[in-house]
Amino acid sequence: MVQKTTVTLIDDLDENITEDVQTVTFAHEGKTYEIDLGAENRQALDDALASYKAVARKAGRSTTSPSPRRTRVASDAGAIREWAAANGIEVNDRGRIPANIREQFDAAQK
Template sequence: MAKKTVVLLEDDIDGSEASETISFALDGSDYEIDLSEGHANELREALARFTNAGRKVAGGRGRPAARTKSSSHGGPDAKAVRLWAAENGIQVNTRGRIQADVVEKYEAAH
């Protein structure tokens, strides 16, 4: 016997039929919302000013697209950052968390 599963999306704003699920992130939290075509366009238009001025990230988790190797916590590879810092005369902790300004300089250089 064949089985058919149908998924119907409901607009999270007004309960009407939704046409898509939109994912977005803000302040470190990821969100998904089901929206009709009209509400989806409204959301995109509302965010356009900010998305046009912002930077795209790889993976959607706050990692700049230019990064290549990442550690398990989502940042660049600590060993690579420390090596780069040493080669560029930048002082960096030999253990533990790498200072944010050093990571920013590393990311800007890569």
């Protein structure tokens, strides 16, 4: 036996059942809202918000991936090791340099 489930979205404003109904998400005064709108009502919402969006700044979480974290380049490790040796601080010749030694190096550079 085969079952077929159909989900029908109905425009929340005019209760029309059309194939072009989509869920629209928007936020106002710290609250996020969702509404199902057909093409005509989506356009009306876009038109109503256009003048506000034109002068607004983007805020909150982005849907894009976050910026990559800044990392130190390999040459920093060499400079830190040289500085540590000159200052009598033991640090391995290879591997990760402990954060406290990096902090001491940064403080000494200022």
